[in-house]
Amino acid sequence: xxxxxxxxxxxxxxxxxxxxxxxxxxxxxxxxxxxxxxxxxxxxxxxxxxxxxxxxxxxxxxxxxxxxxxxxxxxxxxxxxxxxxxxxxxxxxxxxxxxxxxxxxxxxxxxxxxxxxxxxxxxxxxxxxxxxxxxxxxxxxxxxxxxxxxxxxxxxxxxxxxxxxxxxxxxxxxxxxxxxxxxxxxxxxxxxxxxxxxxxxxxxxxxxxxxxxxxxxxxxxxxxxxxxxxxxxxxxxxxxxxxxxxxxxxxxxxxxxxxxxxxxxxxxxxxxxxxxxxxxxxxxxxxxxxxxxxxxxxxxxxxxx
Amino acid sequence: xxxxxxxxxxxxxxxxxxxxxxxxxxxxxxxxxxxxxxxxxxxxxxxxxxxxxxxxxxxxxxxxxxxxxxxxxxxxxxxxxxxxxxxxxxxxxxxxxxxxxxxxxxxxxxxxxxxxxxxxxxxxxxxxxxxxxxxxxxxxxxxxxxxxxxxxxxxxxxxxxxxxxxxxxxxxxxxxxxxxxxxxxxxxxxxxxxxxxxxxxxxxxxxxxxxxxxxxxxxxxxxxxxxxxxxxxxxxxxxxxxxxxxxxxxxxxxxxxxxxxxxxxxxxxxxxxxxxxxxxxxxxxxxxxxxxxxxxxxxxxxxxxxxxxxxxxxxxxxxxxxxxxxxxxxxxxxxxxxxxxxxxxxxxxxx
Numbered sequence: 215x216x217x218x219x220x221x222x223x224x225x226x227x228x229x230x231x232x233x234x235x236x237x238x239x240x241x242x243x244x245x246x247x248x249x250x251x252x253x254x255x256x257x258x259x260x261x262x263x264x265x266x267x268x269x270x271x272x273x274x275x276x277x278x279x280x281x282x283x284x285x286x287x288x289x290x291x292x293x294x295x296x297x298x299x300x301x302x303x304x305x306x307x308x309x310x311x312x313x314x315x316x317x318x319x320x321x322x323x324x325x326x327x328x329x330x331x332x333x334x335x336x337x338x339x340x341x342x343x344x345x346x347x348x349x350x351x352x353x354x355x356x357x358x359x360x361x362x363x364x365x366x367x368x369x370x371x372x373x374x375x376x377x378x379x380x381x382x383x384x385x386x387x388x389x390x391x392x393x394x395x396x397x398x399x400x401x402x403x404x405x406x407x408x409x410x411x412x413x414x415x416x417x418x419x420x421x422x423x424x425x426x427x428x429x430x431x432x433x434x435x436x437x438x439x440x441x442x443x444x445x446x447x448x449x450x451x452x453x454x455x456x457x458x459x460x461x462x463x464x465x466x467x468x469x470x471x472x473x474x475x476x477x478x479x480x481x482x483x484x485x486x487x488x489x490x491x492x493x494x495x496x497x498x499x500x501x502x503x504x505x506x507x508x509x510x511x512x513x514x515x516x517x518x519x
Numbered sequence: 520x521x522x523x524x525x526x527x528x529x530x531x532x533x534x535x536x537x538x539x540x541x542x543x544x545x546x547x548x549x550x551x552x553x554x555x556x557x558x559x560x561x562x563x564x565x566x567x568x569x570x571x572x573x574x575x576x577x578x579x580x581x582x583x584x585x586x587x588x589x590x591x592x593x594x595x596x597x598x599x600x601x602x603x604x605x606x607x608x609x610x611x612x613x614x615x616x617x618x619x620x621x622x623x624x625x626x627x628x629x630x631x632x633x634x635x636x637x638x639x640x641x642x643x644x645x646x647x648x649x650x651x652x653x654x655x656x657x658x659x660x661x662x663x664x665x666x667x668x669x670x671x672x673x674x675x676x677x678x679x680x681x682x683x684x685x686x687x688x689x690x691x692x693x694x695x696x697x698x699x700x701x702x703x704x705x706x707x708x709x710x711x712x713x714x715x716x717x718x719x720x721x722x723x724x725x726x727x728x729x730x731x732x733x734x735x736x737x738x739x740x741x742x743x744x745x746x747x748x749x750x751x752x753x754x755x756x757x758x759x760x761x762x763x764x765x766x767x768x769x770x771x772x773x774x775x776x777x778x779x780x781x782x783x784x785x786x787x788x789x790x791x792x793x794x795x796x797x798x799x800x801x802x803x804x805x806x807x808x809x810x811x812x813x814x815x816x817x818x819x820x821x822x823x824x825x826x827x828x829x830x831x832x833x834x835x836x837x838x839x840x841x842x843x844x845x846x847x848x849x850x851x852x853x854x855x856x857x858x859x860x861x862x863x864x865x866x867x868x869x870x
Contacts, residue, residue, distance in 0.1 A: 246643045311852065319579060319642055323791070323851045326581075330788055331844030338826075338837040448654055451647050491662040497651040504644055505636045 218481045219474065220360030226473025227373035228432045229446065233453035233469035234380055234462050235424035241397035241460035242417040244318055245308065248325040250425055250450065251443025252332035253296055257426025258433035258442060259340045260295045264288035266348055285349065289430055293423050300422025303328075304415050312414075329444065336440035345438040369431050376427065377466050384462055393417060397460060449476065449493060452500035458510025468510065472496050526803075529858045533807045536814040543818055549695050555813040557701050560708035561769045563809030566793040567715055567802070568762030574800035574860070575723065576755040577735035578638070579646040582653030583763055583790050586626045588782030590764020591771040592660065592667060594622030600676035602668035608675070615679040619768055626764025627757040634756040638749060653784065661779045672778035680704075680772050701773060708769040712806060715762055719802055731755055732864075785840065792843050795850045798860030807858055815842060 236250050265288035307328075311321055352363040362370075384390040395403040396413045404410055425443075432442060439445070449472055457468025479485055479495040503510060540555070541548045565587055572578040597618035601608045612618065637648045660667045667673070677700060684703045692699035722728045733741045734748050734755075741748045771777045789812075797808020816839055823830035823838040830838070856862040 246646065316852070316855075320851050320855055322579070322643055322646060323795070324848050326788060326791070327844045327847030327849075327851060329844070330785075331841055331848065334837040334840040334844065338834060338841065342833055448651055451651070455647065488662050491658045494655045494658040494662075497655050501637070501648050501651055504640060504648055508640065508644065 215478065215481045216359050217361060218477045220362050222474035222477030223360065223370060223470070224362065224366055224435050224473070225449075225477055226470035227370055228428050228435065228469075229449050229453045229473045230466050230469030231373055231376060231424055231431065232428035232446070232450045233457065233465040233472075234377070235421040235428065236450055237454045237457070237460055237462055237465035238393070238417055238424075239421040240454070241462075242393055243308070243312075243414055245325065246318075246322050248322065248447070249303075249329040249332060251441075251445075251447035252329050252336070253300060253422050253425040254429035254432065254443035254446075255333070255336055255438075255440060256299060257292050257296050257429030258438045259336060259429075259440075260292040260426070261285075261288045261430050261433065262345055262347060262438050263340070264291050285347065292430060293426050296426030296429075297419040297423040300418040300425075301415060303422075304418035308418070309411070309414075333441055333444055340440060342440065347433060347438070349434070366435055369434055373431060376424075380424075380462060380466075389413070389416060448500075449473075449496055452496050455500050456503055456510055458512045461510065461512050464510050464512030467512065472499075475499065525859060529804075529807045532858070533810050536811045539814060540817070543821060550697060551817055553695075553697055553702065553705065555817045556810070557705035557708070557773055558816075559806075559809040559813040560705050560712060561766050561773060562790060562793055562813070563797075563806045564708055564712050564715065564766035564769065565763050565790045566797060566805035566809055567712065567719070568759040568766065569790050569794050570797075570799065570801075570805055571719070571755055571759035571762065573794065574798075574864075575728070575731050575735065576752055577642070578752060578756060578759075579642045580649045580756075580759070581646045581784075581787055581791075582633070582649035582651075582656075584782045584784060584786040585649075585653035585656035586629060586760040586763035587767030587770060587786065588656060588660065588777075589629050589767070590622045590626035590761075591767035591777055591782070592622075592673075593625045593764075594618045594768045595673055595676045595771060595777060596666065597621060598676055598679040600673050602666070602671075602673045603664060604668075604671045606674065612679070615683070618679070619765070622768055623761045623764045626767070627761035630757040630760030631753060634753045638752045638756060650784065650787075653787065657779060657783065660782075668778075670779050672776050672781075674776045677772060677775045680707075700775070704769055704773045708766070711765060711769070715765075716802055716806075723802065727751075727754075735864075788847070789843065792847050792850075795847060795855070795857050798857035799855070800861060800864040801857070801859035804857060804859030811858075812846075815846070 232250065232254055236247060239245060239247055239250075265285050307324075308321070311324065316324075349365065352365055354361045354363050355367075357367050384394060392403070392408045392413050393416070395406070395408055396410050396417075400410055403413070429443060432446070436442075450469070453469030453472040454465050455468070456471060457464025457466065476492050476496045479492050480489050485492065485495075537552065540552050544551055565583060568586070569580060569583050572580045594615075595618075596602075598612040598615055599608075599610050600612070613621070633649070633652050637645055637652075640648060661669050663669070664671070681700050681703060684699060685706075688703050688706060689699050691697070692702045723731075730741065730746050730751055733746075734751050738748045741751070767782065771781065774781065793808045793812045794805055795808075796812055797806065798804030819839040819842060820830070820835055822842070823835045826838065827834050850857060855865055
């Protein structure tokens with residue numbers, strides 16, 4: 215049980231970071247972004263591309279691998295790259311759609327197409343087989359109650375740190391406050407002199423950077439696959455919904471809870487021999503939440519039906 | 520009968536895309552054509568079901584694969600089959616036509632079960648719930664290996680249907696050197712499309728159909744007029760789910776086996792692409808959309824060969840999905856009404 219709890223924290227921190235990103239984007243733009251998983255995978259794939267040794271054949275494009283083995287620098291560049299990518303998506307796809315007053319449902323379907331498109335671009339040009347970052351194997355050690363490798367422990371701490379930073383950012387910086395203002399009411403924000411286009415662009419960039427970071431976490435803990443984002447996308451939705459769609463704090467807690475629920479449910483008596491179905495528990499919880507408390511645990515009550 | 524401009528352009532485009540099959544292939548054109556027409560029939564039927572949900576009623580269903588899968592699994596488990604790693608044989612079972620009715624009804628009931636609570640949700644929430652329900656269905660099918668055969672799947676069930684094969688199917692197949700089992704499935708699915716379309720045509724012009732469209736346009740107005748909007752939506756959800764269940768049965772019999780991997784999210788996205796291409800809200804649109812879609816799919820080998828030398832299976836599949844994704848995006852951005860749909864009848868915004 216304790217061991218599962220540790221695994222749950224690790225999965226939870228991945229989902230949590232990704233859920234915050236999804237939730238920010240939804241809050242500000244009202245887009246349910248099904249391509250979120252692909253930005254997660256992009257973070258991992260770009261990190262692998264920058265950090266893999268030149269002579270390895272892990273990537274289609276590896277022969278140009280510019281950074282060799284400098285892992286932390288690769289992470290930095292990968293996150294920047296994801297942010298740029300998110301900005302490009304906003305500038306060349308979603309902003310024109312918004313200006314053309316394309317409806318939310320149409321945009322949702324567009325993100326599904328985008329997800330399918332990007333995911334298989336990765337399959338074709340980046341990584342057909344599961345890959346790992348070029349890091350040495352580590353032995354598990356005990357931290358408080360949990361057994362995990364030192365690297366995974368650092369991922370956990372880094373994830374928690376990022377959460378704190380996001381919280382501070384949203385509450386105490388000017389642009390964070392502006393984001394929350396646009397989230398609460400686009401019109402009121404515009405009236406008070408906030409340029410909502412810039413805020414939305416900034417949201418896309420920061421959401422994509424966070425998603426990329428979540429992908430790097432996931433790849434460090436598990437491995438890199440072309441569909442790694444799609445595989446946990448529904449869990450991310452579950453985390454976002456559980457905490458309350460559009461609330462950042464809720465998404466953090468919701469994501470952590472979903473990760474823990476998924477991993478701990480393996481240890482439940484009725485799940486014995488059914489470990490493959492562990493995600494079903496989290497998804498069922500998400501459906502129940504949507505039915506009975508669509509505003510989530512921390513969301514403010516509004517008429518959503 | 521009045522033939523619209525849009526309709527004739529669509530028919531011409533469909534004929535053109537079929538002729539592409541003959542232009543682009545040097546041998547076995549007839550076989551390729553009938554293979555793609557089989558899939559076009561099956562997926563077209565599924566797209567018609569989805570169109571009842573989205574086109575007629577405005578319900579955002581992303582769990583179509585689960586309805587198809589449920590129809591298929593229930594039907595197959597009721598007829599003689601062999602399941603699992605060991606191929607455990609079940610020799611007794613119901614006749615095919617009774618089993619398929621139960622299968623279709625259970626798909627519709629699954630629609631009711633899922634819709635009963637979920638139908639009240641806002642559009643984008645319903646999308647998340649249905650895609651999650653489909654994932655739960657997939658995980659359960661994989662988990663309940665003793666019944667569904669899990670990843671090993673179910674085999675040896677085709678005979679229940681193939682024993683009814685009509686004589687002219689045999690003659691036709693042997694004349695063109697085709698697989699009679701597949702032609703029989705194709706014949707049945709296209710016949711079903713014909714019947715379902717006749718049925719839907721009557722339904723959509725009935726007061727019931729007009730009430731459904733009214734639900735899509737303005738639910739509050741429907742309520743104010745004393746109609747039960749939730750129950751109307753549920754009926755539409757069940758009808759579409761039942762049609763999907765039937766198409767799932769044909770899909771299973773076309774493959775001759777079912778596994779977990781038969782009914783995956785990608786199947787739902789295929790059906791969505793077909794529906795959008797054909798025209799959201801148009802009854803006959805999905806047929807033409809489906810044929811064109813499968814022409815594109817069946818020619819992806821050639822496209823993959825342009826990009827990669829000696830493209831392998833994974834690369835061909837990758838190119839195929841990239842194309843489907845692009846198709847969905849481009850259509851939704853530039854022509855959300857597809858070939859046959861009416862733009863003013865589209866539900867594109869969350870209510």
